[in-house]
Amino acid sequence: MDTPARLSDEGEGAPRTILDVRGLKTYFYTDDGVVKAVDGVDFSVREGEVFGLVGESGCGKSVTALSILRLVDSPGETVDGTVTFDGESLLELPEDDMNKLRGSRMSIIFQQPISSLNPVFSVGDQVAEVLQLHEGLGKDEAWIKAVDLLDQVGFPDAESRANAFPHEMSGGQAQRVMIAIALALKPSLLIADEPTTALDVTIQAQILDLLRDLSRRWKTAVILITHDLGVIAEMVDRVAVMYAGRIVELSNVRELFKTPKHPYTVGLMESIPVLGQVKDRLNVIPGSVPNLINLPPGCRFAPRCRPRVENGLEICIQVEPDLEPLAAGHLASCWLYQDHDEV
Amino acid sequence: MVGGVLPPTETSNPTWTVEFADVRTYVARRLLQAIPTLLGVTIFSFALTRLAPGDPVQLMTFDPKMTVKSREILRHQLCLDRTTVEQYFIWLLGSQECNTRGLIRGDFGDSLYDKRPALDMILERVPATLELTGTALLIGILIGLGIGIYSAAKHGTLFDSLSRIFAVIGQAIPTFWLGLIMILVFAVILRWLPVGGRYTLSIEGTKNFFDHLKHLMMPAFVLALFWIAILSRYMRTEMLEVIRQDYMRAARAKGVPKRKVYFRHGARNALIPFITILGPAIAGLLSGAVIVERIFSWPGMGRLAIDAVFQRDFPLVMATVMIGAVLVIGGNLLSDILYGAVDPRIRLN
Numbered sequence: 016m017d018t019p020a021r022l023s024d025e026g027e028g029a030p031r032t033i034l035d036v037r038g039l040k041t042y043f044y045t046d047d048g049v050v051k052a053v054d055g056v057d058f059s060v061r062e063g064e065v066f067g068l069v070g071e072s073g074c075g076k077s078v079t080a081l082s083i084l085r086l087v088d089s090p091g092e093t094v095d096g097t098v099t100f101d102g103e104s105l106l107e108l109p110e111d112d113m114n115k116l117r118g119s120r121m122s123i124i125f126q127q128p129i130s131s132l133n134p135v136f137s138v139g140d141q142v143a144e145v146l147q148l149h150e151g152l153g154k155d156e157a158w159i160k161a162v163d164l165l166d167q168v169g170f171p172d173a174e175s176r177a178n179a180f181p182h183e184m185s186g187g188q189a190q191r192v193m194i195a196i197a198l199a200l201k202p203s204l205l206i207a208d209e210p211t212t213a214l215d216v217t218i219q220a221q222i223l224d225l226l227r228d229l230s231r232r233w234k235t236a237v238i239l240i241t242h243d244l245g246v247i248a249e250m251v252d253r254v255a256v257m258y259a260g261r262i263v264e265l266s267n268v269r270e271l272f273k274t275p276k277h278p279y280t281v282g283l284m285e286s287i288p289v290l291g292q293v294k295d296r297l298n299v300i301p302g303s304v305p306n307l308i309n310l311p312p313g314c315r316f317a318p319r320c321r322p323r324v325e326n327g328l329e330i331c332i333q334v335e336p337d338l339e340p341l342a343a344g345h346l347a348s349c350w351l352y353q354d355h356d357e358v
Numbered sequence: 359m360v361g362g363v364l365p366p367t368e369t370s371n372p373t374w375t376v377e378f379a380d381v382r383t384y385v386a387r388r389l390l391q392a393i394p395t396l397l398g399v400t401i402f403s404f405a406l407t408r409l410a411p412g413d414p415v416q417l418m419t420f421d422p423k424m425t426v427k428s429r430e431i432l433r434h435q436l437c438l439d440r441t442t443v444e445q446y447f448i449w450l451l452g453s454q455e456c457n458t459r460g461l462i463r464g465d466f467g468d469s470l471y472d473k474r475p476a477l478d479m480i481l482e483r484v485p486a487t488l489e490l491t492g493t494a495l496l497i498g499i500l501i502g503l504g505i506g507i508y509s510a511a512k513h514g515t516l517f518d519s520l521s522r523i524f525a526v527i528g529q530a531i532p533t534f535w536l537g538l539i540m541i542l543v544f545a546v547i548l549r550w551l552p553v554g555g556r557y558t559l560s561i562e563g564t565k566n567f568f569d570h571l572k573h574l575m576m577p578a579f580v581l582a583l584f585w586i587a588i589l590s591r592y593m594r595t596e597m598l599e600v601i602r603q604d605y606m607r608a609a610r611a612k613g614v615p616k617r618k619v620y621f622r623h624g625a626r627n628a629l630i631p632f633i634t635i636l637g638p639a640i641a642g643l644l645s646g647a648v649i650v651e652r653i654f655s656w657p658g659m660g661r662l663a664i665d666a667v668f669q670r671d672f673p674l675v676m677a678t679v680m681i682g683a684v685l686v687i688g689g690n691l692l693s694d695i696l697y698g699a700v701d702p703r704i705r706l707n
Contacts, residue, residue, distance in 0.1 A: 084611060086607055086610055086611060088607075110615075110616075111615075114613045114614070114615050115613060116613070117610070117611055117612065117613040118611060118612035118613035118614075119613060122611065122612070123611045125604060125607075125608060125611075127604050130603065130604040130605065131604045131605055131607075131608040132605055132608070133605040133608075133609065133623050133626075133627070134605070134627065134701075134702070134703060135626050135627055135630070135700065135701060135702060136626075137702075144612065144614070145612045145613070148612065148613050148614060149613060180702040180703070182702070182703050193608075196612060
């Protein structure tokens, strides 16, 4: 399955790859059965780019992110695949080295900024902690640097706000603190897992601006996880669409919006309301996401797929398609575009 | 500055500093509130001593040669011939005739038997009781916390199951029985530890630290066992709750090693509700000490209290109750102040 040709989502003359994920599988062993939350995900992120990971709730976006950082807790377990970050194979790294890497070369921010901050420590302490850990700074030096970082993420009175506790902050402020922590050591990759979902719309734009500015300034690549296609359109360079634990389409953002290929992506695009267009009902994708314990054989989207019925494709419900290139840098896993022997 | 200045809706909230003065006024207010509590304690316990059967004068004059007349003289001298209400106010406010200045002037009255101020007799015993209960509390907290955190971190494992069984046993074993069995095993059969007392009496009157420790070990452990069991269960529950919190994962994402995440980020949060149980624990230890001191001949307040009750030594009983009440109120206040100190979301006002 995993042939070198699969790396062809790298366009020509592209910058170096910072992260390469191949065949990643993370399963959760629950009492009801094995939940295949991430079931064979391939993608790579280039140095300094903003890479989008989009899909509906429960499709495995967050688990993918946590698997890359090896933060999946029991009963979850990454059972297969490789994650290569800056030449290092993360899934084989000793835990000590992984601790050194987390928060310094690769970091993550989460959807719930307030609950992601420890309620009993001041925010200044929490920014300083990451500096003490990775830069070996003393308490006072780390504090000074933490105040400086808080200033850079947009606190006008950073010096006094550093003493504040998380419960004294708004969601937007807390997310700024999380960004300060995540970017404190200028990592080469930041994973932003739905960073604005829990925030007010007006604050969302500010946080996204801040993320974009800082990542550009410090040449940090960003994996932006979201279910919001608007955010994708505005922020990212390339995007992968996930469905039921797999990537179904991967392309640069312009092409994805202009010519979506996979029926699921097409369905997503059609379900967005368009300004000025009057519709009684938005288009919806019929059916619902399959149970990740008892996945249907063949393509996971097949039971909901209209083009499959229209084209009378039988293979879709029997064999799972691979993610194959359709054009330079545009991949999709769909039998509509792939050669197959009809069974 | 990148990302623009924050809009006015996101400006700072000025209430985040704790003034030391706040804590002082808080303590002062709590102490004022303690006065009615203590007054209630005096009324209830005074009534109980007088309602209980038994008469100190009868006990003191258990002598066939004693006449009814001289018994009545003694009763009058001790002011025990007044009504209960009168006696209460004499005890509380003082009376020249009855030779007491009253509780409000700091006079707890004299022991009926020893004819010494009851307060002096108690204060002689308080250090021994504090030593015993303090050690037991320390053992209870350290071992209880350790077991609790560890079984939460390893929940579902053999250690976790064993700690659960231990907790059930620890809570179920009666103190007096465990005390006697331990004396039998460690003092009588193995002869490792002394049977009782606070230290070995010597003619020179010198005190040896290790000798002292050997005397303290067994009673402190017996007193602590129940609290090890309770506190370990409590801490385990709190810790399991904390482990699921987002900030624990966020701390790991910062590169904090797993053990440090548990002890620095986790335990600090789990301690917050844990501290609320310390007040009741202090009260529980003080009442448990009454039995343990008796079994191990520990010269503390508890033993004094039991003897006073059996002898119907009313002033001494009242004095031990009052000092006990003050210690319990103090323990609760301490746990509330600690509560505010570890949780920045709680402000003492």
